[in-house]
Amino acid sequence: MVVAKIGYLGPKGTFTKLAVDAAFNGEHKESYATIPECIDAVEQNEIDIAVVPMENAIEGTVQLTVDYLVHQVTLPIMAEIVVPIQQHLLVHPNFKGNLGDITEVHSHSHAIAQCHQYLHQSLPEAKTQYTTSTGKAAEIVSESNEPLAAIGNKLAAEVYGLKLLKENIHDYPNNHTRFIVLCKDETKLSIKHPISGEKTSMLISLPSDQAGALHQVLSAFAWRKMNLSKIESRPMKTGLGNYFFIIDVDQSYDDVLFPGVKGELEALGCNVTIMGTYPVFKLAIS
Numbered sequence: 001m002v003v004a005k006i007g008y009l010g011p012k013g014t015f016t017k018l019a020v021d022a023a024f025n026g027e028h029k030e031s032y033a034t035i036p037e038c039i040d041a042v043e044q045n046e047i048d049i050a051v052v053p054m055e056n057a058i059e060g061t062v063q064l065t066v067d068y069l070v071h072q073v074t075l076p077i078m079a080e081i082v083v084p085i086q087q088h089l090l091v092h093p094n095f096k097g098n099l100g101d102i103t104e105v106h107s108h109s110h111a112i113a114q115c116h117q118y119l120h121q122s123l124p125e126a127k128t129q130y131t132t133s134t135g136k137a138a139e140i141v142s143e144s145n146e147p148l149a150a151i152g153n154k155l156a157a158e159v160y161g162l163k164l165l166k167e168n169i170h171d172y173p174n175n176h177t178r179f180i181v182l183c184k185d186e187t188k189l190s191i192k193h194p195i196s197g198e199k200t201s202m203l204i205s206l207p208s209d210q211a212g213a214l215h216q217v218l219s220a221f222a223w224r225k226m227n228l229s230k231i232e233s234r235p236m237k238t239g240l241g242n243y244f245f246i247i248d249v250d251q252s253y254d255d256v257l258f259p260g261v262k263g264e265l266e267a268l269g270c271n272v273t274i275m276g277t278y279p280v281f282k283l284a285i286s
Contacts, residue, residue, distance in 0.1 A: 003026065003028050004024075004048040004190070005027070005028045005030060005046075005047040005048045005049070006027050006047065006048065006051060007029075007031070007032050007038045007049065007050045007051070008020045008029065008031055008032070008038065008050070008051045008052075009034070009035055009052055010030075010031020010133065010135055011033075011133070011139060012031060012155075012159045013138050013152060013155050013158075013159040014031075014134055014152075015083070015134060015153055016053060016133075018083060018153060018285055019051060019283070019285075020051050021155075022083060022283045022285050023051075023181075024190075031135075033132055034132055035062070035065055035068065036064070036068050036072070039069070039072075039073050039182060042182055042184065043073045043075060045184075048183060048185065049078075049181060049188060050075075050182040051182075052065050052182070053065060053110075053179055054080070055178040055230075056114070056178075057176045058114045058170070058171070058172055063234070065180070069275070070234070076183070077180045077181070077201055077275055077276025077278050078186055079180070079181035079191055079278045080178055080179070080181070080199060080279070080281065081179040081181065081281050081283060082176055082177070082280065083176065083177060083179070083283050083284075083285050084175065084284070084285060085175040086167075086175070087115050087152070087153070087168070087169050087175075088153065088154065088164050088166065088167045088169060089105075089165045089167075089169050090141060090149060090156060090160075090162040090164060090165065091141065091148070091149050091165045092145070094145075095147065095165070097147055099123060099165070099166075100125070102123060103127065103146065104129050104146070104147075105119060105148075105149045105150070106128075106129045106140050106141060106151075107128075107130070107152065108130065108131060108132070108133050108136075108151075111134050111151045111152070112130065112151060114172075114175060115151055115171060117171045118169040118170075134150070135152065137150035137152055137156075138150045138159070141162060142160035142161060142162060149165065150162065180276075181278075191279075194281075196280050196281060197279070197280040198252040198277070198279055198280065199229070199249065199277070199278060199279075200249045200251065200253050200258065200278075201276050201277075202247045202248075202274055202275060203244060203272070204217060204245045204246075204247060204270055204271070204272050204273075205236065205271045206244075206269075207268065207269030207270060213268065213269075216268055217265060217268070218231075220264045220265055221247075221249065224260065224261065226249050226257060226261070227249070228247055230248040231246070231248075232246050233245050246275075252278075253277035
């Protein structure tokens with residue numbers, strides 16, 4: 001049996017690593033410093049599977065992931081993993097001070113934004129420093145003798161030997177992140193968990209200068225009673241006012257409804273690309 005190689009946004013201790021550990025067992029797992037590096041590794045056949053963050057319930061879409069898949073590398077989405085996110089304030093084990101002694105808080109921009117109110121109220125004097133991941137922030141704090149703190153998870157605290165100074169500092173309790181699984185060969189993918197749903201993601205660009213085009217696009221789904229869980233616009237990077245739309249449909253691709261939608265939209269002058277049709281896994285992480 002060939003063991004799949006799985007890449008994730010690292011280093012160790014990130015929420016992506018938590019999602020990978022919860023979804024996969026026994027596979028070879030390798031961390032990458034950035035989302036593009038992880039996606040490129042699949043494209044260049046260095047690894048079989050990439051797991052990268054796609055959307056957070058509080059901060060919304062991870063735009064780097066979407067834009068890189070649209071503009072740089074085309075890989076199919078094979079699965080979605082949804083996990084709860086709990087943010088904690090982590091400090092060096094030798095830290096003996098109080099909250100007011102912390103001079104800097106390090107973490108990924110999304111993690112800092114998820115804890116904005118806590119930082120505003122409890123650490124108003126501390127500077128925020130953005131890192132490529134929550135795991136990287138924990139690594140920085142572990143290697144410093146300065147009164148720094150990181151925002152991250154319990155895995156990061158365990159991996160880097162940090163102390164949990166304050167637990168659950170995120171502003172909203174129902175915080176979840178969607179991670180997408182990218183893979184060229186579906187046979188390499190094995191997630192042995194109950195499937196909680198099916199989803200199809202579509203990339204749609206509208207014809208230019210056509211009034212009511214977006215309304216017509218949505219109507220193609222509406223009269224077929226196809227439920228859309230998300231619709232989001234992103235710039236096409238070809239000039240101001242030019243956008244494409246990412247649409248998530250809460251059902252798997254079939255041979256009737258989706259070809260009908262695609263044909264109707266193309267008749268309007270739209271370009272339609274299926275980014276993936278895939279199972280959704282909602283995992284519990286302690």
